Amino acid sequence: MANESGVRPLRADAARNRRAVIDAARHAFAQNGVNASLEDVARAAGVGPGTLYRHFPTRNDLVLAVIEDGLAELHRLGVELLDDPDPLSALTRWLQAYIDQNSMYEGVARTFASPPPDGDERSSCRLALDVGAALIHRAVDADADDVRALASAIAWIDGQLPPDPERRARLLRMMLDGIRPR
Amino acid sequence: MANESGVRPLRADAARNRRAVIDAARHAFAQNGVNASLEDVARAAGVGPGTLYRHFPTRNDLVLAVIEDGLAELHRLGVELLDDPDPLSALTRWLQAYIDQNSMYEGVARTFASPPPDGDERSSCRLALDVGAALIHRAVDADADDVRALASAIAWIDGQLPPDPERRARLLRMMLDGIRPR
DNA sequence: ACCTGAACACCGTTCAAGT
DNA sequence: ACCTGAACACCGTTCAAGT
Numbered sequence: 001m002a003n004e005s006g007v008r009p010l011r012a013d014a015a016r017n018r019r020a021v022i023d024a025a026r027h028a029f030a031q032n033g034v035n036a037s038l039e040d041v042a043r044a045a046g047v048g049p050g051t052l053y054r055h056f057p058t059r060n061d062l063v064l065a066v067i068e069d070g071l072a073e074l075h076r077l078g079v080e081l082l083d084d085p086d087p088l089s090a091l092t093r094w095l096q097a098y099i100d101q102n103s104m105y106e107g108v109a110r111t112f113a114s115p116p117p118d119g120d121e122r123s124s125c126r127l128a129l130d131v132g133a134a135l136i137h138r139a140v141d142a143d144a145d146d147v148r149a150l151a152s153a154i155a156w157i158d159g160q161l162p163p164d165p166e167r168r169a170r171l172l173r174m175m176l177d178g179i180r181p182r
Numbered sequence: 183m184a185n186e187s188g189v190r191p192l193r194a195d196a197a198r199n200r201r202a203v204i205d206a207a208r209h210a211f212a213q214n215g216v217n218a219s220l221e222d223v224a225r226a227a228g229v230g231p232g233t234l235y236r237h238f239p240t241r242n243d244l245v246l247a248v249i250e251d252g253l254a255e256l257h258r259l260g261v262e263l264l265d266d267p268d269p270l271s272a273l274t275r276w277l278q279a280y281i282d283q284n285s286m287y288e289g290v291a292r293t294f295a296s297p298p299p300d301g302d303e304r305s306s307c308r309l310a311l312d313v314g315a316a317l318i319h320r321a322v323d324a325d326a327d328d329v330r331a332l333a334s335a336i337a338w339i340d341g342q343l344p345p346d347p348e349r350r351a352r353l354l355r356m357m358l359d360g361i362r363p364r
Numbered sequence: 365a366c367c368t369g370a371a372c373a374c375c376g377t378t379c380a381a382g383t
Numbered sequence: 384a385c386c387t388g389a390a391c392a393c394c395g396t397t398c399a400a401g402t
Binding site: 037038039040049050053059 | 393394395396397398
Binding site: 219220221222231232235241 | 374375376377378379
């Protein structure tokens with residue numbers, strides 16, 4: 001470990017390439033989903049495929065880098081909502097934001113659903129999930145992983161079906177309230 | 183249309199090849215999920231890739247052929263459960279079976295989730311979905327497509343996460359009962 | 365220490381030739 | 384009418400050579 005933040009410093013050109021790859025990936029993912037061609041991403045970033053693989057050994061590593069900002073935002077929002085006097089309303093709003101992030105790029109719900117890469121306990125990913133768990137436990141009597149899993153599942157299925165702008169909200173309500181017997 | 187059932191009869195060798203492809207696909211899907219290599223499937227079936235494509239123009243067509251039996255079973259079970267005096271228990275059991283079928287092959291939930299291919303109104307697919315809708319409307323006050331979508335979503339997320347034999351049942355209960363506020 | 369890009373492997377898909 | 388399999392395209396991944 002090379003410095004106190006745990007992040008080994010990169011040579012200037014390496015850092016530049018890393019940023020270029022992330023930016024190119026963000027555009028490609030927005031256009032074609034997270035399964036966009038990595039060859040295209042590398043070309044758009046102006047680097048060779050080997051450079052892309054050096055920085056991001058797996059596709060999921062690259063996806064995580066692209067959604068980094070979204071995870072930080074989920075963390076920030078979660079901390080803010082912990083001050084909300086209504087725990088259930090706060091949780092609902094956070095889950096809405098979580099589902100929105102899960103729907104940002106086609107196929108990205110898979111990454112949100114997967115367990116966070118271990119190693120850094122202070123990663124945006126871990127921080128966001130932790131504050132989510134706190135909001136869940138504060139509001140309802142349920143397992144935090146189950147609640148988050150079902151929220152990711154809602155984002156996934158919504159992306160599979162013909163567009164319906166109301167569906168995400170309906171399914172979230174169904175998840176929170178359950179189905180009412182006739 | 184060549185006969186009253188709407189199915190054009192195949193030449194004997196074509197019918198044999200079709201069966202061989204489906205059987206090979208079932209094995210390959212069981213092993214590697216529904217994204218298994220179609221080249222491998224064709225080779226295992228002893229046909230050229232062109233023959234596979236002639237019978238099944240898209241991968242989803244082949245997946246539908248493989249799950250045909252499962253859809254017929256869902257239909258049969260649904261008809262039986264319509265006689266169950268407890269509508270909510272009947273629905274729960276049908277949704278369990280539906281989720282089981284959605285979890286049969288890795289990635290198959292996507293096919294169950296997608297709208298049924300139109301054309302044949304009496305396909306196993308349509309019949310299964312129709313009886314499902316009847317069970318849903320008989321038991322609860324909710325949109326049948328939404329309920330089915332959420333069930334497919336549960337099957338999907340369960341397949342994404344580290345194995346947990348109880349998770350599917352927990353999430354189904356969460357979906358039916360909702361989350362209880364603390 | 366990092367980058368390049370050729371090279372390899374694998375696979376989806378098409379189609380001209382065959383039976 | 385159907386099948387075959389060569390051929391093409393595309394892409395993930397590696398690695399020897401370069402700076």
